[in-house]
Amino acid sequence: MKPIVVLGSGLAGYTLVRELRKLDRDAAITLVSRDSGDYYSKPMLSNALAQGKTAESLVITVAAEMAKQLNFTLLQHTEVLGIERERKQLQTSAGVIAYGRLVLALGADPIRLPLQGDASDAVVSVNDLADYAKFRAAIESTTRVAKQIAIIGAGLIGCEFANDLASAGYVVTVIDPTAYPLSGLMPEQAGQQLLAPLAELGVTWRFGAAVKAVNKSSSGYALTLTDDSILHADLVLSAVGLRPRIELARKAGLTVNRGIVVDAQLRSSDTDIFALGDCAEIEGRTLPYVLPIMHAARALARVFAGEDMRVEFPAMPVVVKTPAHPVAVVPVARDAPGAWQVMANGHGIKLGFVDTQNQLRGFALTGAYAAERSEMAKQLSTK
Ligand SMILES: Cc1cc2nc3c(=O)[nH]c(=O)nc-3n(C[C@H](O)[C@H](O)[C@H](O)COP(=O)(O)OP(=O)(O)OC[C@H]3O[C@@H](n4cnc5c(N)ncnc54)[C@H](O)[C@@H]3O)c2cc1C
Structure with missing residues (x-):
């Protein structure tokens, strides 16, 4: 057989x-x-x-x-x-x-952005063990004491790397053309909660501009953004999906x-x-x-094994590993009928997406509220 x-x-x-x-x-x-x-x-x-x-x-x-x-x-x-x-x-x-x-x-x-510049090939992404080995080697090969890392993309993977690298003592800048972190997963009120906690760790946020070109510079790389500003980095990490x-x-x-x-x-x-x-x-x-x-x-x-089985997915919160400000979210489609509502505030934010029938369809929990994800998932209506 x-x-x-x-x-x-x-x-x-x-x-x-x-x-x-x-x-x-x-x-x-x-x-x-x-x-x-x-x-x-x-x-x-x-x-x-x-x-x-x-x-x-x-x-x-x-x-x-x-x-x-x-x-x-x-x-x-x-x-x-x-x-x-x-x-x-x-x-x-x-x-x-x-x-x-x-x-x-x-x-x-990993999606590769069509970047201009003589160092666009030097942009790294980390999607498997071999990538991680290369990424570590690239970081270790730079000699500067306070190593600067530019992260392209403020989505889940970009935010997780930002938190991790800043905790490890690197000087991190995150660049994203949208207005706030995790914008593909949750509304602005929730995404903004990450700004201050990660900034306290040493992360600089650059929203509203994308990276246009990456060129070699005397001390590493020079990134040109769409607003024509220039940013210097020892390493450029792409996390755009x-x-x-x-x-x-x-x-x-x-x-x-x-x-x-x-x-x-x-x-x-x-x-x-x-x-x-x-x-x-x-x-x-x-x-x-x-x-x-x-x-x-x-x-x-x-x-x-021969069973007439069909996969069914329960509500599965996406957990973002940003210990500086934890996040758990069950996203909803942008055009879903309904509205985000604040359910609690103060230790982060707890938002629920309530549909036109008053049913809970999604949630975004940040900070201390992220611990409530299993409880919230039980309340979700999947019908
Ligand atoms: C940095 C990072 C952090 C993440 N964090 C989380 C998280 O916290 N929570 C979460 O739920 N998800 C997370 N994810 C997503 C999750 O890890 C992935 O969904 C999952 O690991 C994908 O597994 P996979 O087996 O489908 O793909 P992969 O792990 O990519 O495996 C694909 C395999 O196919 C092989 N292959 C490809 N092409 C060929 C070919 N032509 N011939 C032979 N072999 C081939 C590759 O070598 C590899 O072995 C994260 C992802 C990343 C990148």
Whole structure:
């Protein structure tokens, strides 16, 4: 029997293999990854520096040990180049592999802004262990005592890095064309709560301007902003979002949109090919977070075990790891009918999004109120 082949050794790939093994000890499973396949927690990448972590120390279990524990065939450092759906086989950098069922857990690529300047290639982003190793090496190679780091983007990852780097003693500037932090997730009243606590840590905010160009300068880099001001930095970190890896699926003729389109059984437009994690678009939604991946992996394992299972997502608050001012949010679509209401104020802010039927549809909790996220999630109406 041809194996279940899982492409990708991130949280999605590994959680699925773990869930499959709980239900079937003997199924043949092959895991293919273009990286080392070492198991680590990606959310740790944005708060590892203040803890002095190296890329090696973030590895929880090395790939060979994972393969032994979970009894799968490991093909590490192997890039999948194409999917031949009719023959049910993959073209890889290590030759051809046959599959019975195929799971795409390919993750997402950091979006690269089209920046001008002779140092635009020097802008780094951190999306995996290898990126983190390069990022650390780049920071360590600068000789200045108070190292200056410019972060492009005040979204979740930008804010988390800002908090972490400022706590570790770096001089941080965050640049974003919007008006306040986390503007893609929550309303201004909530986002503004982060301004002072992070500024106290040493973060300088630059809103209302985007980065246009990055050039080499005598002491590092000079960033030109859209308001023509110039900012100097020893390192430039881009945190402007991720784009699902859909190219392999698109070339193979699978239906893709923003992500690889799958139904509630995680099945793509080919009945033997499935997708989950950051690369997938599940019933119209991309959900690039840990909790949805766990739910999807559990559901897919049960589909493979022959159950008529469909993934259902409960309310899943997004937790922003900014210890200077914690945040938990269940976002709502910008055009959702209803209004944000202040439910409490004083130790941060507690906002609820109430729809036209007076039902709670989302919330934004900052500061001390972030601890109430589980309680608030129970009150959410999902109908
Ligand atoms: C800095 C940071 C902080 C985060 N913090 C949080 C948080 O606090 N809470 C939260 O819920 N979420 C957080 N997230 C999001 C969360 O970590 C991701 O949603 C999740 O880890 C994605 O897992 P994945 O397996 O889908 O993708 P990935 O971990 O990216 O794995 C993709 C895998 O596919 C492999 N691959 C890709 N292309 C090929 C190919 N052609 N051939 C072979 N292999 C290939 C890659 O090598 C990799 O092994 C954070 C993300 C980042 C970047």
